[in-house]
Amino acid sequence: MTATAPRDLVERFRAGDRAALARLISFVENGKAAGMRAMGDLYGSTGTAYVVGITGPPGAGKSTLTNALIRGYRARGQTVAVVAVDPSSALTGGATLGDRIRMLDNFDDPGVYIRSMATRGEMGGLSIGVGAVVHLLDAYGFDMILIETVGVGQDEVDVGELADTTLLIQVPGTGDSIQAIKAGVLEIADVLVVNKADLPGANDMVRDLRMMLRLSESRPWTPPIVETVASEHRNTDALIDKLDQHRQFLEDSGEGRIRRARRDRREVVRLARRQLTREIEAVASDAGLDDLFTSLANRDADPITVASVVARRTVDRFRQDG
Protein backbone atom coordinates (compact mmCIF):
# COMPACT_ATOMS: atom_id res chain seq x y z
CA MET A 1 0.00 0.00 0.00
CA THR A 2 1.37 3.40 -0.96
CA ALA A 3 1.03 6.46 1.22
CA THR A 4 -1.52 8.06 -1.10
CA ALA A 5 -3.88 5.08 -1.14
CA PRO A 6 -6.19 6.35 1.63
CA ARG A 7 -6.66 9.64 -0.26
CA ASP A 8 -7.56 7.73 -3.41
CA LEU A 9 -9.98 5.71 -1.32
CA VAL A 10 -11.66 8.86 -0.07
CA GLU A 11 -12.16 10.02 -3.67
CA ARG A 12 -13.51 6.65 -4.73
CA PHE A 13 -15.72 6.63 -1.62
CA ARG A 14 -17.15 10.02 -2.61
CA ALA A 15 -17.90 8.59 -6.06
CA GLY A 16 -19.96 5.85 -4.42
CA ASP A 17 -17.47 2.98 -4.72
CA ARG A 18 -18.56 0.34 -2.24
CA ALA A 19 -15.17 -1.40 -2.21
CA ALA A 20 -13.64 1.89 -1.05
CA LEU A 21 -16.21 2.04 1.76
CA ALA A 22 -15.29 -1.50 2.82
CA ARG A 23 -11.55 -0.69 2.74
CA LEU A 24 -11.94 2.45 4.82
CA ILE A 25 -14.04 0.57 7.35
CA SER A 26 -11.27 -2.03 7.61
CA PHE A 27 -8.72 0.72 8.20
CA VAL A 28 -10.84 2.12 11.02
CA GLU A 29 -11.49 -1.31 12.47
CA ASN A 30 -7.78 -2.05 12.58
CA GLY A 31 -7.12 1.21 14.38
CA LYS A 32 -5.12 2.73 11.52
CA ALA A 33 -4.59 6.47 11.75
CA ALA A 34 -5.21 6.78 7.99
CA GLY A 35 -8.72 5.38 8.47
CA MET A 36 -9.51 7.91 11.17
CA ARG A 37 -8.11 10.75 9.05
CA ALA A 38 -10.29 9.62 6.13
CA MET A 39 -13.29 9.63 8.45
CA GLY A 40 -12.37 13.17 9.48
CA ASP A 41 -12.12 14.22 5.81
CA LEU A 42 -15.55 12.75 5.06
CA TYR A 43 -17.24 14.01 8.22
CA GLY A 44 -18.66 17.04 6.41
CA SER A 45 -20.97 14.70 4.48
CA THR A 46 -22.47 13.13 7.60
CA GLY A 47 -25.61 14.09 9.47
CA THR A 48 -28.39 12.62 7.35
CA ALA A 49 -28.47 9.00 8.58
CA TYR A 50 -30.63 7.88 11.47
CA VAL A 51 -28.93 5.47 13.88
CA VAL A 52 -30.79 2.73 15.75
CA GLY A 53 -28.97 0.66 18.38
CA ILE A 54 -30.24 -2.88 18.90
CA THR A 55 -29.16 -4.73 22.03
CA GLY A 56 -30.28 -7.60 24.22
CA PRO A 57 -29.06 -10.88 25.70
CA PRO A 58 -27.75 -13.76 23.55
CA GLY A 59 -30.60 -15.76 22.08
CA ALA A 60 -33.09 -12.90 22.12
CA GLY A 61 -33.35 -12.93 18.34
CA LYS A 62 -31.42 -9.76 17.55
CA SER A 63 -30.24 -10.97 14.14
CA THR A 64 -33.72 -12.11 13.18
CA LEU A 65 -35.22 -8.81 14.27
CA THR A 66 -32.51 -6.85 12.47
CA ASN A 67 -33.35 -8.84 9.38
CA ALA A 68 -37.03 -7.97 9.73
CA LEU A 69 -36.17 -4.28 10.21
CA ILE A 70 -34.03 -4.30 7.05
CA ARG A 71 -37.00 -5.69 5.10
CA GLY A 72 -39.35 -3.16 6.62
CA TYR A 73 -37.16 -0.13 5.93
CA ARG A 74 -36.42 -1.35 2.40
CA ALA A 75 -40.16 -1.69 1.76
CA ARG A 76 -40.43 1.99 2.72
CA GLY A 77 -37.71 2.82 0.20
CA GLN A 78 -34.93 3.56 2.68
CA THR A 79 -31.38 2.27 2.35
CA VAL A 80 -30.02 0.38 5.36
CA ALA A 81 -26.54 -0.31 6.72
CA VAL A 82 -26.00 -2.74 9.58
CA VAL A 83 -22.99 -2.80 11.90
CA ALA A 84 -23.06 -6.09 13.79
CA VAL A 85 -20.74 -5.78 16.77
CA ASP A 86 -19.53 -9.17 17.86
CA PRO A 87 -17.55 -9.32 21.09
CA SER A 88 -16.65 -12.97 20.65
CA SER A 89 -15.76 -13.34 16.99
CA ALA A 90 -12.19 -12.11 17.41
CA LEU A 91 -11.63 -14.90 19.90
CA THR A 92 -13.66 -17.76 18.51
CA GLY A 93 -13.30 -17.14 14.81
CA GLY A 94 -16.82 -18.53 14.45
CA ALA A 95 -19.80 -17.23 12.54
CA THR A 96 -20.38 -13.56 13.26
CA LEU A 97 -23.61 -11.73 13.89
CA GLY A 98 -23.32 -10.22 10.42
CA ASP A 99 -23.04 -13.67 8.88
CA ARG A 100 -26.13 -14.72 10.74
CA ILE A 101 -28.15 -11.79 9.38
CA ARG A 102 -26.93 -12.55 5.86
CA MET A 103 -27.80 -16.22 6.25
CA LEU A 104 -31.39 -15.34 7.03
CA ASP A 105 -31.91 -13.62 3.72
CA ASN A 106 -29.55 -13.62 0.82
CA PHE A 107 -29.18 -9.87 0.48
CA ASP A 108 -27.97 -8.89 -2.96
CA ASP A 109 -29.88 -5.63 -2.66
CA PRO A 110 -27.52 -2.67 -3.26
CA GLY A 111 -29.61 -0.68 -0.78
CA VAL A 112 -28.38 -2.92 2.05
CA TYR A 113 -24.89 -3.11 3.53
CA ILE A 114 -24.01 -5.50 6.37
CA ARG A 115 -20.74 -5.41 8.22
CA SER A 116 -19.47 -7.32 11.24
CA MET A 117 -17.00 -5.78 13.65
CA ALA A 118 -15.10 -7.49 16.43
CA THR A 119 -14.45 -5.47 19.57
CA ARG A 120 -11.45 -7.32 21.04
CA GLY A 121 -12.31 -6.04 24.48
CA GLU A 122 -10.27 -2.86 24.15
CA MET A 123 -11.61 -0.26 26.55
CA GLY A 124 -13.55 2.32 24.64
CA GLY A 125 -12.80 0.29 21.54
CA LEU A 126 -16.38 -0.39 20.66
CA SER A 127 -17.38 3.21 20.83
CA ILE A 128 -14.39 4.61 18.96
CA GLY A 129 -14.33 2.03 16.18
CA VAL A 130 -18.06 1.64 15.72
CA GLY A 131 -18.58 5.38 16.05
CA ALA A 132 -16.14 6.04 13.22
CA VAL A 133 -17.72 3.34 11.06
CA VAL A 134 -21.15 4.89 11.63
CA HIS A 135 -19.77 8.23 10.40
CA LEU A 136 -18.44 6.53 7.27
CA LEU A 137 -21.78 4.84 6.56
CA ASP A 138 -23.58 8.11 7.20
CA ALA A 139 -21.25 9.98 4.83
CA TYR A 140 -21.74 7.25 2.23
CA GLY A 141 -25.43 8.11 2.24
CA PHE A 142 -27.31 5.32 4.00
CA ASP A 143 -30.67 6.45 5.36
CA MET A 144 -30.77 4.05 8.29
CA ILE A 145 -27.86 2.62 10.26
CA LEU A 146 -28.61 -0.28 12.59
CA ILE A 147 -26.00 -1.16 15.23
CA GLU A 148 -26.56 -4.62 16.60
CA THR A 149 -24.65 -5.68 19.71
CA VAL A 150 -24.81 -8.58 22.14
CA GLY A 151 -25.85 -7.40 25.54
CA VAL A 152 -22.99 -8.53 27.72
CA GLY A 153 -21.55 -5.97 30.08
CA GLN A 154 -20.39 -2.59 28.96
CA ASP A 155 -21.05 -2.84 25.23
CA GLU A 156 -24.79 -2.48 25.50
CA VAL A 157 -24.44 0.74 27.44
CA ASP A 158 -21.96 2.03 24.88
CA VAL A 159 -24.40 1.44 22.03
CA GLY A 160 -26.74 3.88 23.75
CA GLU A 161 -24.02 6.48 23.32
CA LEU A 162 -23.85 5.96 19.57
CA ALA A 163 -27.49 5.58 18.59
CA ASP A 164 -30.27 8.12 18.14
CA THR A 165 -32.78 5.50 19.26
CA THR A 166 -31.89 2.42 21.32
CA LEU A 167 -34.00 -0.69 21.10
CA LEU A 168 -33.71 -3.31 23.84
CA ILE A 169 -34.88 -6.85 23.05
CA GLN A 170 -35.95 -9.29 25.71
CA VAL A 171 -37.39 -12.79 25.42
CA PRO A 172 -39.80 -14.52 27.79
CA GLY A 173 -38.46 -16.96 30.33
CA THR A 174 -34.78 -16.11 30.42
CA GLY A 175 -34.99 -15.32 34.10
CA ASP A 176 -32.06 -14.26 36.17
CA SER A 177 -29.42 -13.43 33.59
CA ILE A 178 -31.70 -10.59 32.54
CA GLN A 179 -32.28 -9.70 36.16
CA ALA A 180 -28.56 -9.02 36.51
CA ILE A 181 -28.35 -6.44 33.73
CA LYS A 182 -31.88 -5.17 33.33
CA ALA A 183 -31.79 -2.15 35.59
CA GLY A 184 -28.86 -0.39 33.98
CA VAL A 185 -29.83 -1.24 30.45
CA LEU A 186 -33.42 -0.21 30.89
CA GLU A 187 -32.19 3.35 31.37
CA ILE A 188 -30.76 3.47 27.88
CA ALA A 189 -33.74 1.81 26.16
CA ASP A 190 -36.01 4.06 24.09
CA VAL A 191 -38.10 1.20 22.72
CA LEU A 192 -38.56 -2.20 24.36
CA VAL A 193 -39.22 -5.31 22.33
CA VAL A 194 -40.50 -8.57 23.77
CA ASN A 195 -39.54 -10.92 20.98
CA LYS A 196 -40.73 -14.52 20.59
CA ALA A 197 -43.98 -13.17 22.00
CA ASP A 198 -45.70 -16.46 21.12
CA LEU A 199 -43.72 -18.21 23.86
CA PRO A 200 -45.31 -18.82 27.26
CA GLY A 201 -44.43 -16.11 29.75
CA ALA A 202 -44.59 -13.26 27.23
CA ASN A 203 -47.46 -11.58 29.06
CA ASP A 204 -45.63 -11.88 32.38
CA MET A 205 -42.55 -10.32 30.86
CA VAL A 206 -44.52 -7.39 29.41
CA ARG A 207 -46.13 -6.85 32.81
CA ASP A 208 -42.74 -6.97 34.59
CA LEU A 209 -41.21 -4.53 32.14
CA ARG A 210 -44.17 -2.19 32.50
CA MET A 211 -43.76 -2.27 36.27
CA MET A 212 -40.03 -1.61 36.04
CA LEU A 213 -40.72 1.37 33.79
CA ARG A 214 -43.23 2.72 36.29
CA LEU A 215 -40.71 2.34 39.11
CA SER A 216 -37.92 4.02 37.18
CA GLU A 217 -37.46 7.75 36.99
CA SER A 218 -40.14 9.50 35.01
CA ARG A 219 -38.94 10.72 31.64
CA PRO A 220 -40.57 12.86 28.97
CA TRP A 221 -40.58 9.78 26.71
CA THR A 222 -41.96 6.55 28.11
CA PRO A 223 -40.44 3.63 26.21
CA PRO A 224 -43.21 1.68 24.45
CA ILE A 225 -43.20 -2.10 24.70
CA VAL A 226 -43.69 -3.90 21.39
CA GLU A 227 -44.38 -7.64 21.23
CA THR A 228 -42.91 -9.25 18.12
CA VAL A 229 -42.31 -12.62 16.55
CA ALA A 230 -39.42 -11.49 14.39
CA SER A 231 -38.96 -14.85 12.66
CA GLU A 232 -42.46 -14.42 11.16
CA HIS A 233 -42.08 -10.63 10.75
CA ARG A 234 -45.06 -10.40 13.09
CA ASN A 235 -45.60 -6.86 14.41
CA THR A 236 -42.27 -5.62 13.08
CA ASP A 237 -44.01 -2.90 11.06
CA ALA A 238 -45.57 -1.66 14.29
CA LEU A 239 -42.06 -1.63 15.75
CA ILE A 240 -40.81 0.54 12.89
CA ASP A 241 -43.71 2.91 13.58
CA LYS A 242 -42.62 3.17 17.22
CA LEU A 243 -39.04 3.88 16.15
CA ASP A 244 -40.36 6.61 13.87
CA GLN A 245 -42.40 8.05 16.74
CA HIS A 246 -39.31 8.20 18.91
CA ARG A 247 -37.42 9.93 16.13
CA GLN A 248 -40.23 12.45 15.87
CA PHE A 249 -40.22 12.95 19.64
CA LEU A 250 -36.46 13.63 19.60
CA GLU A 251 -36.96 16.27 16.93
CA ASP A 252 -40.02 17.95 18.42
CA SER A 253 -38.76 18.06 22.00
CA GLY A 254 -35.25 19.27 21.22
CA GLU A 255 -33.98 16.17 23.04
CA GLY A 256 -32.37 14.96 19.82
CA ARG A 257 -30.17 18.05 19.61
CA ILE A 258 -29.16 17.65 23.27
CA ARG A 259 -28.31 13.99 22.74
CA ARG A 260 -26.26 14.72 19.66
CA ALA A 261 -24.30 17.43 21.45
CA ARG A 262 -23.60 15.08 24.35
CA ARG A 263 -22.60 12.33 21.94
CA ASP A 264 -20.21 14.68 20.11
CA ARG A 265 -18.55 15.69 23.35
CA ARG A 266 -18.14 12.09 24.48
CA GLU A 267 -16.71 11.06 21.15
CA VAL A 268 -14.16 13.85 21.34
CA VAL A 269 -13.23 12.82 24.91
CA ARG A 270 -12.77 9.21 23.77
CA LEU A 271 -10.65 10.19 20.79
CA ALA A 272 -8.50 12.55 22.86
CA ARG A 273 -8.13 9.87 25.51
CA ARG A 274 -7.04 7.36 22.91
CA GLN A 275 -4.41 9.75 21.60
CA LEU A 276 -3.01 10.27 25.08
CA THR A 277 -3.38 6.61 26.10
CA ARG A 278 -1.17 5.57 23.22
CA GLU A 279 1.47 7.99 24.44
CA ILE A 280 1.10 6.69 28.00
CA GLU A 281 1.60 3.11 26.88
CA ALA A 282 4.64 4.07 24.85
CA VAL A 283 6.13 5.91 27.82
CA ALA A 284 5.35 3.08 30.26
CA SER A 285 7.06 0.49 28.08
CA ASP A 286 10.08 2.73 27.54
CA ALA A 287 13.25 1.07 28.88
CA GLY A 288 14.18 4.41 30.44
CA LEU A 289 11.66 3.73 33.19
CA ASP A 290 12.93 0.25 34.05
CA ASP A 291 14.66 1.47 37.21
CA LEU A 292 11.48 3.12 38.38
CA PHE A 293 9.50 -0.09 37.84
CA THR A 294 12.18 -2.03 39.72
CA SER A 295 11.69 0.37 42.62
CA LEU A 296 7.96 -0.25 42.38
CA ALA A 297 8.48 -4.04 42.42
CA ASN A 298 10.67 -3.62 45.51
CA ARG A 299 8.11 -1.34 47.19
CA ASP A 300 10.58 1.53 47.25
CA ALA A 301 8.13 3.48 45.09
CA ASP A 302 4.33 3.36 44.96
CA PRO A 303 2.06 3.18 41.89
CA ILE A 304 0.57 6.65 42.41
CA THR A 305 4.00 8.27 42.34
CA VAL A 306 5.16 6.23 39.36
CA ALA A 307 1.93 7.05 37.50
CA SER A 308 2.54 10.76 38.07
CA VAL A 309 6.02 10.41 36.57
CA VAL A 310 4.54 8.58 33.58
CA ALA A 311 1.78 11.18 33.15
CA ARG A 312 4.34 14.01 33.22
CA ARG A 313 6.63 12.28 30.72
CA THR A 314 3.63 11.57 28.49
CA VAL A 315 2.73 15.22 28.46
CA ASP A 316 6.32 16.24 27.64
CA ARG A 317 6.52 13.68 24.88
CA PHE A 318 3.18 14.72 23.39
CA ARG A 319 4.34 18.33 23.18
CA GLN A 320 7.60 17.33 21.52
CA ASP A 321 5.82 15.09 19.00
CA GLY A 322 3.21 17.70 18.25
Add this chain to the structure above:
Amino acid sequence: MTATAPRDLVERFRAGDRAALARLISFVENGKAAGMRAMGDLYGSTGTAYVVGITGPPGAGKSTLTNALIRGYRARGQTVAVVAVDPSSALTGGATLGDRIRMLDNFDDPGVYIRSMATRGEMGGLSIGVGAVVHLLDAYGFDMILIETVGVGQDEVDVGELADTTLLIQVPGTGDSIQAIKAGVLEIADVLVVNKADLPGANDMVRDLRMMLRLSESRPWTPPIVETVASEHRNTDALIDKLDQHRQFLEDSGEGRIRRARRDRREVVRLARRQLTREIEAVASDAGLDDLFTSLANRDADPITVASVVARRTVDRFRQDG
Protein backbone atom coordinates in the same frame (compact mmCIF):
# COMPACT_ATOMS: atom_id res chain seq x y z
CA MET B 1 -14.03 15.95 57.68
CA THR B 2 -10.82 17.92 58.26
CA ALA B 3 -7.91 17.88 55.87
CA THR B 4 -5.73 15.88 58.25
CA ALA B 5 -8.23 13.05 58.68
CA PRO B 6 -6.73 10.78 55.99
CA ARG B 7 -3.31 11.01 57.66
CA ASP B 8 -4.81 10.06 61.01
CA LEU B 9 -6.53 7.18 59.27
CA VAL B 10 -3.21 5.94 57.90
CA GLU B 11 -1.73 5.92 61.41
CA ARG B 12 -4.74 4.14 62.84
CA PHE B 13 -4.62 1.72 59.91
CA ARG B 14 -0.98 0.93 60.71
CA ALA B 15 -2.01 0.25 64.30
CA GLY B 16 -4.48 -2.36 63.05
CA ASP B 17 -7.68 -0.35 63.41
CA ARG B 18 -10.27 -2.05 61.25
CA ALA B 19 -12.56 0.99 61.11
CA ALA B 20 -9.67 2.93 59.59
CA LEU B 21 -9.27 0.20 56.95
CA ALA B 22 -12.99 0.43 56.12
CA ARG B 23 -12.82 4.24 55.86
CA LEU B 24 -9.81 4.20 53.58
CA ILE B 25 -11.48 1.62 51.37
CA SER B 26 -14.52 3.89 51.13
CA PHE B 27 -12.28 6.80 50.15
CA VAL B 28 -10.75 4.71 47.38
CA GLU B 29 -14.12 3.39 46.26
CA ASN B 30 -15.48 6.91 45.96
CA GLY B 31 -12.52 7.92 43.85
CA LYS B 32 -11.15 10.39 46.43
CA ALA B 33 -7.59 11.50 45.84
CA ALA B 34 -6.91 11.26 49.60
CA GLY B 35 -7.73 7.54 49.49
CA MET B 36 -5.31 6.95 46.65
CA ARG B 37 -2.60 8.97 48.42
CA ALA B 38 -3.12 6.89 51.58
CA MET B 39 -2.78 3.74 49.49
CA GLY B 40 0.47 5.15 48.10
CA ASP B 41 1.72 5.84 51.64
CA LEU B 42 0.90 2.31 52.75
CA TYR B 43 2.22 0.60 49.63
CA GLY B 44 5.57 -0.17 51.27
CA SER B 45 3.79 -2.65 53.55
CA THR B 46 2.28 -4.64 50.68
CA GLY B 47 3.64 -7.72 48.98
CA THR B 48 2.80 -10.52 51.39
CA ALA B 49 -0.82 -11.31 50.49
CA TYR B 50 -1.76 -13.84 47.84
CA VAL B 51 -4.59 -12.77 45.54
CA VAL B 52 -7.10 -15.20 44.04
CA GLY B 53 -9.63 -13.98 41.47
CA ILE B 54 -12.93 -15.84 41.31
CA THR B 55 -15.14 -15.35 38.28
CA GLY B 56 -17.92 -17.11 36.41
CA PRO B 57 -21.46 -16.56 35.13
CA PRO B 58 -24.37 -15.56 37.38
CA GLY B 59 -25.76 -18.57 39.23
CA ALA B 60 -22.51 -20.56 39.13
CA GLY B 61 -22.24 -20.49 42.92
CA LYS B 62 -19.41 -18.01 43.29
CA SER B 63 -20.55 -16.76 46.70
CA THR B 64 -21.01 -20.30 48.00
CA LEU B 65 -17.60 -21.31 46.75
CA THR B 66 -16.00 -18.18 48.19
CA ASN B 67 -17.60 -19.06 51.49
CA ALA B 68 -16.15 -22.59 51.33
CA LEU B 69 -12.70 -21.18 50.49
CA ILE B 70 -12.86 -18.81 53.47
CA ARG B 71 -13.60 -21.80 55.74
CA GLY B 72 -10.80 -23.83 54.19
CA TYR B 73 -8.15 -21.12 54.48
CA ARG B 74 -9.22 -20.30 58.04
CA ALA B 75 -8.90 -23.98 58.97
CA ARG B 76 -5.30 -23.71 57.75
CA GLY B 77 -4.75 -20.70 59.98
CA GLN B 78 -4.68 -18.04 57.24
CA THR B 79 -6.52 -14.74 57.42
CA VAL B 80 -8.83 -13.96 54.50
CA ALA B 81 -10.19 -10.77 52.96
CA VAL B 82 -12.87 -10.86 50.27
CA VAL B 83 -13.60 -8.11 47.75
CA ALA B 84 -16.95 -8.88 46.16
CA VAL B 85 -17.24 -6.81 43.00
CA ASP B 86 -20.84 -6.27 42.08
CA PRO B 87 -21.55 -4.63 38.75
CA SER B 88 -25.25 -4.33 39.39
CA SER B 89 -25.52 -3.18 42.99
CA ALA B 90 -24.94 0.47 42.17
CA LEU B 91 -27.98 0.33 39.93
CA THR B 92 -30.37 -2.01 41.69
CA GLY B 93 -29.56 -1.21 45.29
CA GLY B 94 -30.30 -4.86 46.02
CA ALA B 95 -28.37 -7.42 48.06
CA THR B 96 -24.72 -7.44 47.08
CA LEU B 97 -22.41 -10.37 46.54
CA GLY B 98 -20.72 -9.53 49.85
CA ASP B 99 -24.06 -9.69 51.65
CA ARG B 100 -24.71 -13.06 50.11
CA ILE B 101 -21.40 -14.45 51.36
CA ARG B 102 -22.09 -13.08 54.83
CA MET B 103 -25.59 -14.54 54.82
CA LEU B 104 -24.20 -18.01 54.22
CA ASP B 105 -22.18 -17.98 57.41
CA ASN B 106 -22.39 -15.41 60.12
CA PHE B 107 -18.73 -14.38 60.10
CA ASP B 108 -17.73 -12.75 63.36
CA ASP B 109 -14.21 -14.13 62.93
CA PRO B 110 -11.65 -11.28 63.13
CA GLY B 111 -9.51 -13.23 60.65
CA VAL B 112 -12.12 -12.62 57.94
CA TYR B 113 -13.01 -9.34 56.23
CA ILE B 114 -15.71 -9.10 53.55
CA ARG B 115 -16.29 -6.02 51.46
CA SER B 116 -18.59 -5.32 48.54
CA MET B 117 -17.67 -2.87 45.85
CA ALA B 118 -19.86 -1.50 43.08
CA THR B 119 -18.20 -0.78 39.77
CA ARG B 120 -20.61 1.73 38.25
CA GLY B 121 -19.45 0.78 34.77
CA GLU B 122 -16.63 3.33 34.68
CA MET B 123 -14.03 2.21 32.19
CA GLY B 124 -11.02 0.87 33.98
CA GLY B 125 -12.93 1.58 37.18
CA LEU B 126 -12.95 -2.00 38.39
CA SER B 127 -9.23 -2.39 37.98
CA ILE B 128 -8.25 0.93 39.52
CA GLY B 129 -10.60 0.83 42.48
CA VAL B 130 -10.34 -2.88 43.27
CA GLY B 131 -6.59 -2.80 42.66
CA ALA B 132 -6.16 -0.05 45.23
CA VAL B 133 -8.40 -1.86 47.73
CA VAL B 134 -6.34 -5.03 47.27
CA HIS B 135 -3.21 -3.03 48.12
CA LEU B 136 -4.88 -1.73 51.28
CA LEU B 137 -5.93 -5.23 52.37
CA ASP B 138 -2.44 -6.52 51.58
CA ALA B 139 -0.83 -3.73 53.62
CA TYR B 140 -3.24 -4.44 56.46
CA GLY B 141 -1.79 -7.93 56.65
CA PHE B 142 -4.33 -10.36 55.26
CA ASP B 143 -2.73 -13.60 54.04
CA MET B 144 -5.30 -14.34 51.34
CA ILE B 145 -7.33 -11.88 49.29
CA LEU B 146 -10.22 -13.28 47.25
CA ILE B 147 -11.71 -11.08 44.52
CA GLU B 148 -15.12 -12.31 43.49
CA THR B 149 -16.69 -10.87 40.35
CA VAL B 150 -19.67 -11.70 38.18
CA GLY B 151 -18.56 -12.84 34.77
CA VAL B 152 -20.29 -10.41 32.47
CA GLY B 153 -18.20 -8.73 29.84
CA GLN B 154 -14.98 -6.96 30.60
CA ASP B 155 -14.85 -7.35 34.38
CA GLU B 156 -13.89 -10.99 34.35
CA VAL B 157 -10.93 -10.28 32.12
CA ASP B 158 -9.89 -7.41 34.39
CA VAL B 159 -9.88 -9.67 37.43
CA GLY B 160 -7.20 -11.71 35.70
CA GLU B 161 -5.08 -8.57 35.72
CA LEU B 162 -5.36 -8.17 39.47
CA ALA B 163 -5.05 -11.73 40.75
CA ASP B 164 -2.06 -14.02 41.18
CA THR B 165 -4.29 -17.00 40.45
CA THR B 166 -7.59 -16.81 38.59
CA LEU B 167 -10.29 -19.36 39.20
CA LEU B 168 -13.10 -19.75 36.68
CA ILE B 169 -16.33 -21.39 37.84
CA GLN B 170 -18.73 -23.06 35.48
CA VAL B 171 -21.89 -25.03 36.13
CA PRO B 172 -23.38 -27.86 34.10
CA GLY B 173 -26.18 -27.15 31.68
CA THR B 174 -25.93 -23.39 31.22
CA GLY B 175 -25.42 -23.77 27.51
CA ASP B 176 -24.97 -20.93 25.14
CA SER B 177 -24.39 -17.98 27.45
CA ILE B 178 -21.14 -19.68 28.40
CA GLN B 179 -20.42 -20.40 24.76
CA ALA B 180 -20.41 -16.69 24.09
CA ILE B 181 -17.74 -15.81 26.63
CA LYS B 182 -15.85 -19.02 27.23
CA ALA B 183 -13.05 -18.64 24.74
CA GLY B 184 -11.68 -15.35 26.00
CA VAL B 185 -12.14 -16.12 29.64
CA LEU B 186 -10.56 -19.54 29.38
CA GLU B 187 -7.30 -17.79 28.54
CA ILE B 188 -7.18 -16.07 31.91
CA ALA B 189 -8.22 -19.14 33.97
CA ASP B 190 -5.49 -20.83 36.00
CA VAL B 191 -7.84 -23.23 37.75
CA LEU B 192 -11.22 -24.36 36.43
CA VAL B 193 -14.04 -25.36 38.75
CA VAL B 194 -17.12 -27.26 37.66
CA ASN B 195 -19.41 -26.46 40.55
CA LYS B 196 -22.72 -28.19 41.30
CA ALA B 197 -20.94 -31.28 40.03
CA ASP B 198 -23.82 -33.44 41.29
CA LEU B 199 -26.07 -32.01 38.56
CA PRO B 200 -26.64 -33.94 35.35
CA GLY B 201 -24.30 -32.86 32.61
CA ALA B 202 -21.28 -32.33 34.88
CA ASN B 203 -19.25 -35.02 33.14
CA ASP B 204 -20.09 -33.57 29.73
CA MET B 205 -18.97 -30.16 30.89
CA VAL B 206 -15.67 -31.48 32.24
CA ARG B 207 -15.09 -33.27 28.95
CA ASP B 208 -15.91 -30.12 26.94
CA LEU B 209 -13.60 -27.98 29.05
CA ARG B 210 -10.82 -30.54 28.72
CA MET B 211 -11.20 -30.49 24.96
CA MET B 212 -11.19 -26.69 24.87
CA LEU B 213 -7.99 -26.69 26.92
CA ARG B 214 -6.40 -29.15 24.50
CA LEU B 215 -7.41 -26.97 21.56
CA SER B 216 -6.07 -23.80 23.14
CA GLU B 217 -2.46 -22.73 22.98
CA SER B 218 -0.16 -24.95 25.00
CA ARG B 219 1.06 -23.25 28.16
CA PRO B 220 3.62 -24.30 30.78
CA TRP B 221 0.75 -24.60 33.27
CA THR B 222 -2.31 -26.59 32.23
CA PRO B 223 -5.32 -25.42 34.24
CA PRO B 224 -6.63 -28.31 36.34
CA ILE B 225 -10.38 -28.94 36.40
CA VAL B 226 -11.83 -29.44 39.88
CA GLU B 227 -15.39 -30.71 40.38
CA THR B 228 -17.00 -29.28 43.50
CA VAL B 229 -20.32 -29.09 45.30
CA ALA B 230 -19.53 -25.90 47.15
CA SER B 231 -22.80 -25.85 49.11
CA GLU B 232 -21.68 -29.09 50.81
CA HIS B 233 -18.01 -28.08 50.89
CA ARG B 234 -17.42 -31.14 48.74
CA ASN B 235 -13.95 -31.19 47.19
CA THR B 236 -13.19 -27.61 48.17
CA ASP B 237 -10.07 -28.72 50.08
CA ALA B 238 -8.83 -30.34 46.88
CA LEU B 239 -9.49 -27.00 45.18
CA ILE B 240 -7.37 -25.17 47.75
CA ASP B 241 -4.58 -27.70 47.09
CA LYS B 242 -4.76 -26.88 43.37
CA LEU B 243 -4.61 -23.17 44.12
CA ASP B 244 -1.53 -23.83 46.27
CA GLN B 245 0.04 -25.83 43.44
CA HIS B 246 -0.49 -22.96 41.04
CA ARG B 247 1.08 -20.57 43.53
CA GLN B 248 4.07 -22.92 43.80
CA PHE B 249 4.29 -23.13 40.00
CA LEU B 250 4.32 -19.34 39.71
CA GLU B 251 7.18 -19.17 42.21
CA ASP B 252 9.27 -22.03 40.80
CA SER B 253 8.91 -21.08 37.15
CA GLY B 254 9.57 -17.37 37.57
CA GLU B 255 6.17 -16.77 35.93
CA GLY B 256 4.94 -15.12 39.12
CA ARG B 257 7.61 -12.42 38.91
CA ILE B 258 6.80 -11.81 35.24
CA ARG B 259 3.09 -11.53 35.98
CA ARG B 260 3.65 -9.13 38.84
CA ALA B 261 5.88 -6.91 36.71
CA ARG B 262 3.25 -6.86 33.97
CA ARG B 263 0.55 -6.13 36.50
CA ASP B 264 2.57 -3.24 37.97
CA ARG B 265 3.05 -1.71 34.55
CA ARG B 266 -0.63 -2.01 33.69
CA GLU B 267 -1.67 -0.49 36.98
CA VAL B 268 0.63 2.47 36.37
CA VAL B 269 -0.79 2.91 32.85
CA ARG B 270 -4.34 2.86 34.24
CA LEU B 271 -3.53 5.37 36.97
CA ALA B 272 -1.73 7.69 34.58
CA ARG B 273 -4.61 7.38 32.13
CA ARG B 274 -7.07 8.27 34.85
CA GLN B 275 -5.07 11.36 35.77
CA LEU B 276 -5.06 12.52 32.15
CA THR B 277 -8.67 11.46 31.49
CA ARG B 278 -9.86 13.72 34.27
CA GLU B 279 -8.02 16.60 32.67
CA ILE B 280 -9.48 15.72 29.27
CA GLU B 281 -13.01 15.73 30.66
CA ALA B 282 -12.44 19.04 32.38
CA VAL B 283 -11.09 20.55 29.15
CA ALA B 284 -13.92 19.12 27.03
CA SER B 285 -16.60 20.58 29.29
CA ASP B 286 -14.89 23.96 29.43
CA ALA B 287 -17.15 26.66 28.00
CA GLY B 288 -14.12 28.00 26.12
CA LEU B 289 -14.57 25.19 23.62
CA ASP B 290 -18.26 25.78 22.97
CA ASP B 291 -17.59 27.42 19.60
CA LEU B 292 -15.51 24.45 18.55
CA PHE B 293 -18.29 22.04 19.49
CA THR B 294 -20.79 24.18 17.60
CA SER B 295 -18.55 23.86 14.54
CA LEU B 296 -18.52 20.11 15.09
CA ALA B 297 -22.32 20.00 15.34
CA ASN B 298 -22.51 21.98 12.07
CA ARG B 299 -19.97 19.67 10.39
CA ASP B 300 -17.57 22.57 9.93
CA ALA B 301 -15.08 20.67 12.07
CA ASP B 302 -14.55 16.93 12.46
CA PRO B 303 -14.12 14.92 15.70
CA ILE B 304 -10.49 13.99 15.00
CA THR B 305 -9.47 17.62 14.68
CA VAL B 306 -11.46 18.68 17.74
CA ALA B 307 -9.97 15.79 19.75
CA SER B 308 -6.48 16.97 18.82
CA VAL B 309 -7.29 20.44 20.10
CA VAL B 310 -8.63 18.94 23.32
CA ALA B 311 -5.57 16.72 23.73
CA ARG B 312 -3.23 19.68 23.24
CA ARG B 313 -5.14 21.85 25.71
CA THR B 314 -5.15 18.97 28.19
CA VAL B 315 -1.41 18.70 27.96
CA ASP B 316 -0.97 22.45 28.44
CA ARG B 317 -3.30 22.47 31.39
CA PHE B 318 -1.63 19.47 33.00
CA ARG B 319 1.73 21.21 32.82
CA GLN B 320 0.34 24.39 34.34
CA ASP B 321 -1.38 22.48 37.16
CA GLY B 322 1.71 20.40 37.84
